[in-house]
Amino acid sequence: MKTFDEVILLKTRFHKLTVTDLIDYVVEAAKVEKKTIVGNVNVRAMNFACEFPWYQDFLNNADLVFCDGFGVLLGAKLQGYSLESVHRMTCPDYIENLALACEKQDVSLFLLAGKPGVVDQAIVKLRAVAPNLKIQGHHGHFEKSGKENDSIIDKINNFKPGVLYVGFGMPLQERWILDNLSRIEARVFLPLGACLDFYTGNVYRGPRWMTDRGLEWLTRLFTEPQRLWERYVVGNPLFFYRLFRQRIDRGAKTRL
Template identity: 70%
Template sequence: MNQFDEVKLLGTRFHKLKVYQLIDYIVKSAKLEKKTTVSNVNVRGMNYACKLPWYREFLNKSDLVFCDGFGVLLGAKICGCQINSSHRMTCPDYIENLALACERENVSLFLLAGKPGIVDKAITKLKRIAPNLIIEGHHGYFDKSGKENELVIQKINEFKPDVLYIGFGMPMQENWIRQNIDTIEAKVFLPLGACLDFYTGAVYRGPGWMTDNGLEWLTRFFTEPQRLWERYVVGNPLFFSRVFLQLLKKRFQKRVRATSRY
């Protein structure tokens, strides 16, 4: 079903697609009698993939992986990939279009994310623009193992969602999916991080001109410097150093191959 071109960066692959194609893929997958995982990558995800083998495997085995970060776009361009800003999408920008598509196609949606109260606000907001949307939810602040985890999965299975949105943050959400996917009765598994926090206004993203031009991270850093300094001050340079090392390695290998012909 997935016929999108792949981009390989730092040993991790993602797909070239636009937001309308992503929404269409999710809705169509929700009608199939199989489980589908739709993941995403940003700079933080790429860094996790470099140090956690299971995380890289999770991304590389996902049915579809979309780009959710300008840094990843830039890294791919540096390595010679033909890619542009239309191939990057972030959930708060398209969640209402996804909800409308789910309503139109009678696809149910379960939100599993955020602090208590965030899901309720998100559902209320989504129902305003998609009043016939079949939607349920539960907060993400629960023990991810043991009895409490079993009760949350029981609630999900009673609803039997076509699309299950999981927002615990990387890499917890991906690890939770791989540990529980076999026992969860859902069609599409969609890890999307802090989307609902941004969508409900619980966390400030920054002005549109910044979020549209790859500077959302700057707003987030100055909003929560103590929590996010390592992610951006350390993580961004680390990612680009890895990209440049990969580029140098490719150029060196190309030169060796060229000289070996003579």
């Protein structure tokens, strides 16, 4: 498998790659008799990594981690890394290209995400683009342990997907992957949060000129202020404060 340069922020690493690199990697990994974890980072993920050691370990031990946040891209640039906008990607923009690549390479896809009905809508849209794609799915609103969880795993294992897309939101999706990895017969584990909600139009992302400039979070904040204010109003400044504090601490140690 192709390797990529690493970027390390706040002791958490991700890789410098483009969306084409990501899709090629996922499809190729799905052909190998091995379980592969592909993670992603945004500001929220970086904050979780600072607070939860297991979450930082998840990202640092994943086979590949891509950047899905403009704030992380900006933070990396401020730390001296050479990154461009092409090194940041968000799932709704490339999920159809991923489906087409899976169809072409005969890689199956299982969607495990969203409220009841969202996966069904996504499957209809993806089959319109890739009619021969082998695809199944189930909503993400189920008990993540016990009999209901066992039933979902049985459904996944009966399908044996090349790619398992898990979208419960951070950090629940990553915790579920870790807790069930040994039991699931899938090759690539791909946690992608609310991608299907955006892709199906159940959650508004904002106009394209905003999403292309990393301002999607503003739309989300205005549409769901009570639920998301802490994530963005507190979380974004906290991330940059942590970067600034790390830089100050390093400078102090250098002078000693």
